[in-house]
Amino acid sequence: MNKYPYIGESRNNGTIVLFSSESYGAQLWRESANYQDGWNESLFKNITAEYLTNTYGKVENKEHAEFIKLLAGNEGINCNYMVVSDEIKYFYFSGGVLFFTFSSVYDERFKLITIPLPPKEKPMESQKEWPQVGDYVICKSKADNIRKGELLALTKEYAIVKYDGFEHSLHLGAWELEKSTSTEEELSKSILKFLESGKTYDRLAKAIINGEIEGLEYKPQ
Structure with a gap:
């Protein structure tokens, strides 16, 4: 810790x-x-x-x-x-x-180097502006298209989001953005939750092979 x-x-x-x-x-x-x-x-x-x-x-x-x-x-x-x-x-x-x-x-x-001193009062979650560049978002259009990816830029007119599974960034018009998490973050949380339950790393390996870890698919070579 x-x-x-x-x-x-x-x-x-x-x-x-x-x-x-x-x-x-x-x-x-x-x-x-x-x-x-x-x-x-x-x-x-x-x-x-x-x-x-x-x-x-x-x-x-x-x-x-x-x-x-x-x-x-x-x-x-x-x-x-x-x-x-x-x-x-x-x-x-x-x-x-x-x-x-x-x-x-x-x-x-x-x-x-610079070692920044933290503010005396930590800002409340409700006071933070969202979304911010680097956030993972869910994108919804009026045609009910839903995609997910990393927010690369944001203006009043459009957002630029790199969708999961796509090589290039895509421009969005009037799409709604909702909070989400990256695939890596979701997988990390699943593994951490598994280990915090008292199970060992040996048991983790078996769980991966058996498909017990949410968000992770084992593909044998």
């Missing part, structure tokens, strides 16, 4: 997310990362120690420093400061240790 916060990498597409609480995190691919809810953590593996190795970045304030220290501490990474202060301006990780400093780190061995 992962302790929060931690950094995870998606097994599907390599997306890297800093999780601050259950299903709540910020994608780490830009300097200003926004936290959002609804991540499927079962698709992620913990890469915190690997991600932080030989990195450095800015510290905004004492609260931010404490968050970075907690992130490191959850992975058994020691810190050079017992107590952090508002005077700290930078951090860096070297030799399996977290260091806080008052001046920037100029060294080619270190990579600049």
